Amino acid sequence: METQAKEKAYSKLGFDKEEATQIVDALNTLLCNYSVVYQKIRNFHWNVVGGDFFDVHEKLEAEYLHAAETIDSVAERIRILGFKPMSTLAAYLEHADIQESEGDLSSNEMIKAVIADYELLLSFMVDVADLAIDFGDIGTETLMRHLIVRTEKRHWMFSAFAKK
Numbered sequence: 715m716e717t718q719a720k721e722k723a724y725s726k727l728g729f730d731k732e733e734a735t736q737i738v739d740a741l742n743t744l745l746c747n748y749s750v751v752y753q754k755i756r757n758f759h760w761n762v763v764g765g766d767f768f769d770v771h772e773k774l775e776a777e778y779l780h781a782a783e784t785i786d787s788v789a790e791r792i793r794i795l796g797f798k799p800m801s802t803l804a805a806y807l808e809h810a811d812i813q814e815s816e817g818d819l820s821s822n823e824m825i826k827a828v829i830a831d832y833e834l835l836l837s838f839m840v841d842v843a844d845l846a847i848d849f850g851d852i853g854t855e856t857l858m859r860h861l862i863v864r865t866e867k868r869h870w871m872f873s874a875f876a877k878k
């Protein structure tokens with residue numbers, strides 16, 4: 715029964731199981747990397763010190779709230795396609811390319827780490843979008859277009875702040 719439900723989920727969308735599996739693999743890569751970034755930004759939010767504390771502390775809270783929303787939309791897209799998202803911290807740490815942050819960083823180093831992570835997340839979003847376009851998965855493509863535009867804007871704002 716479960717297999718039938720899965721078949722239905724993507725057959726009505728116009729691509730086959732092999733194509734859906736490739737898209738889901740790319741979505742899971744984005745999901746597990748973004749989940750590491752989410753915790754990393756909370757770490758920075760809690761531990762930032764210095765003269766720009768109020769700016770950085772507050773901005774990072776907005777970032778991890780945004781990250782939580784984005785992660786949710788990626789995981790739910792995987793469910794919509796009829797698969798299960800990676801859902802444990804152990805799986806995220808095992809599969810993510812992005813590393814957790816170690817030690818105390820200056821606020822500027824934290825901002826630079828976020829910028830670098832957003833660049834990697836953008837590359838994973840583009841990977842998902844490329845597959846979605848190839849296979850005609852308009853829903854995933856549309857989601858990635860939104861996420862790419864929003865992440866590019868955040869990347870620009872952090873880059874501008876880092877030049878203070």
Ligand SMILES: [Fe+2]
Pocket residue numbers: 759775
């Ligand atoms: Fe807080």
